[in-house]
Amino acid sequence: MKWIYEDYDRDQRLKNIMWTVSGDYEQDLESFEKYSDLSKDLAVYYAAKAGARRKYMDWKLIKGYLNYRLRRTKANAQLLVGITEVCTDQAVERKLLKERPGMEEIRESGYEALMENFLLSKNKDLIDKVKYLIFFRQTGKSVQMDKKVVDVVNDIESQNDFKDTMDVIRKIEQVYVDHFEGEAADIDFIEEDDKARETIEHFSEADFEEESMNDFMQEEYYGEQEDLSEAVDRMANHLMVESMGEMKKEEQENTSEKTISIDEETAEKIQDKIAHYYGQSYLPKEKVKSIEKKVCRSVHEGCRVHFTDGVLRTSTDNNFQVKYVQKQLEKNVAFYNNNSRVHKRNIFKLKEQLIKTLAMEQETSYLPSEYGQIVPQRLWKVEHTDDTRLFNRILKNEKGGYAVDVLLDASGSQKNRQGSVASQGYIISQALTLAQIPNRVMSFSSFLDFTILRRFRDYDSPIEENKNIFEYYATGNNRDGLAIRAVCEALIQRQEDNKILIILSDGKPNDMKIAKGSTIRGEASYRGIKAIKDTAKEVRAARKNGVLVLGVFTGKEEELYAEKYIYGKDFIYNRNIERFSDIVGTFLKRIIENY
Template sequence: MWTISGDYDENMDSGEKSFISENVALYHAVTAGGRRKFITWTSVKKYVISRHRVGFDKNILLGLIAMASDLIVEEKIIAERPGVYDIRKKAYDDILSNYYKLHTDNLLEKTRHAMILEKIGKSPLVDVETRKLLNDLLGLQKSEDTIEMLRGIEDIYMKYFPLFAQADGSEGDAVRGDKNANRGDFSDFMLEEMFEDPEESDIEASIEDIASALLGDAQGDTAYNKNETSQQILRVQEEDLEKIYEKVAYYYGNSFLPLNEVKQLQNRVCQGAHGSCRIHMTDGVIRSESKNEFQEKYVKRHQTKNIDAFRANYKVFKRNINKLKDSMARTLVQEEIADRIPSDAGKIVANKLWRVNRSSNNKVFVKTIDNDKGSFVVDILMDSSGSQRRNQSKVAIQAYILAQALTLVGIPNRVLGFSSFLDYTVIKRFRDYQSPLSANDNIFEYFCSGNNRDGLAIKATCQDLLKRREDNKILIVLSDGRPNDIKVGKGQVKDLHAAYRGRVAIEDTAREVRTARQQGILVLGVFTGKEQDLMAEQLIYGKDFAYIKDISRFSEMVIKYLKQIILN
């Protein structure tokens, strides 16, 4: 993708990756590079977000965009690099061999199948509706620019697919009406395109969160149901699901827990809303045995970016570490000093005995008050989902500063990051409680991708924290107040559980926070999101949360909280 696009700052979205075969994965990387070179990809992202807000089905929309953009970029890439023709042929052979697994009543899948046959010179026998949709998509190949392509996709969507929306724009009952009902039109998107900051759009609704529809090529059928709205449920065939599970360690690094311990952990925590989920505990691809050289290079690239940001202001950050360490040390020493106060009972003071019957102050004893609050242990749990990407280096630096200060002052601490890959919640360990000071450098491996299942991550993290012998167990959770994850379903089996998002996700995360507190863990939520999500953060963490608009104050805020705990 980097080679084709020529832009080494770009990343592939999750929906552009494939698990069918190496040939298909290579072809998808080529087309991903072509999209970024020949199409204004930020405009496409903004268009999907804009249309999804007003009720368009994102899975259908992304499917149309994938087919239309491939039509536009493929021939241009082949003209520049003739060898891509052979790559495409091998990929199409592998894709076609997988179509027997897919459901045949899906209009998008039938059209995609027919389009591939058309490209390799065959004449597919299809129904009238599929043929019309195919011809309309082929007509987009002549689009002069990205905006013309998107305008054509908008017309195709309104021609072939129903629109789900309520009058107020929220998701609800299916309403099949005229194409202008309650949704605005293409000119609304054009106004956003002209005036809206693309980074703000990415924050509001990350393309990675809505690109799961493109996974249909690779992992099964994301079936389009004409009678219900999308609930972020990805339908995957049983045999493909097992293949995906085999890939988790390949992409994220091997688990540092033995298989039997992983199963025991999953039996304890993967219940209720997480009943179909799994846990993967890893030190990452760099520090665990991994044969995935590409992923290792990818993580090292982010590591270098984080380290460069730290070195750019090294003196300032070093001063902050020493300042926080000294502040914590003074508080701990002060609280460990035993106070001796005059009292009516306790240890007698001989030189005060003259007061007996001679003075109204007859306190001739001294009492020693022990201020020792007991020992402390701290867990730092960081949201590593794609929504944190713009703060990535800042979060890594602040977590490093905090871990350095705590380690230097002698407080055991562990630093973890969490994200999700399909129904796996991946928890990456950067440092453990007894790790040496040098292990804090691992925190710079922090990078953001995927979704986030906060409730399960908190529940799994607390399992080890509860085993610690320290008197005061503290969990610091850094997040944007938006727990959000897709749900993986097998085949077309109906499942009554909703996808992990919105109220379902907030209530579950709040439940896990309260359970942790009932078990004696002090939980602080550090909120780094938008004000519109502030209420969700309050519902989750109650009064023990901190809202910081500037992520560079994260370590300072946490130290202040820890000092309050020690003093009170």
């Protein structure tokens, strides 16, 4: 990301503002060019608030509180993190404006410029609405919101002053309990300062070592929509308004580059780390390199792929990861068993529908004709009628056999749906296997520059291996286009005439680039419309190569637009698990009959 300053003094003045407010002249200023390009006042306000965030908030304590709360209680992570973001932002705002009253006018002027170049998200949950109401109140605009939202905002704004970070944590807890939980959990420790700080600092220091990959995996496990540490870092380093929408296209193009830089030594160690956390590869290195040469091109240049059967079915000394996957397996099985009668009925109905459809496709048809195979029973017509169709023309189905790949999106955005995705994958595979259709089931996610493809069963595996699908777990990012391309490499090599790819995904590809050493090639992060277009392109390429692609949408209804863009008419969205087999069966029948 490049920004050419028209005025070097402006850069220095902004740094001085941050340093003056924070009182720490060793801190550096985060990237602020997107604000400065829009408005001088917005850049000044951002710099001042950056300093205030450092001065007034102990973000390590905030991390410790969230980690404790989410690990020890059944708190809703999305709600609690959202309330934390709002309360910390309000606390910093109050402190800053009390100490420097002139900032309020600067903020209003800056926000006016921001509103002209900002697209508010259309998909608003309750926390989004809380942020919206606060934002509009700060800009002096009125907006209608439901009573729940108004009550939450009024409660947050009712406290005019916060003594310290522990005071803010108490407010977060009070708002969350009063408005969302209904009763206090085991959080009595926050009533006593010494005990509170000691407890929180323990969780903060013990569980947030940023250089430790073990801690990364733990945060993935206890987090929900995003890594917990990353969520708090975002609060500490960005204006709250940034989580409410995005810059218009022309501004967004300048800020969408997301690259992580690592040295060569670290790059060489990544392969071993990937195997340590995801399981050894079942393909030899030479075969993997050959596949990478074919698939890691264009926007995926520099990426790598890792094919594995997972940590439970390969040798590993990573006991933490084994326990983690085993625990999720048990949760997935429990999810399936809680509704086993419906799931088993889905399997039976889908199997019967597949068998019936394939049987019809393989039937031999006989058409009365003037040539072909003679039919003795019609010879009497020779002298008695003008009908010369004394023969049958035999129409044989030449479609041949079928092979199916089932690909499960295993990125972190699926964390709340792990049991559901695993069960749906199992239902499809079990029905295909019982219908004697070769099928392979894999999941995909990405970590650093690797796309991880975990295989649960292969095309000709015995039916007993279908239970491996319950090893499914969600973590990391997702590079959908590369995963589709890599999976199709093996699928198109199958001898069957007809290949089908079924993809269970939320339609939200999202990944980042890794730069090795000092050579950053400048590729954009894999997200937003760019990633959606790439995924759609790979779906079209697969279809062009003879693969029938069906999307099964597992995300939220308001995000269906991406799924429609990627898969066209060949996708399904199922709200009722009891009708899952009917819907999948109907769509499979359609694509089998029409292609």
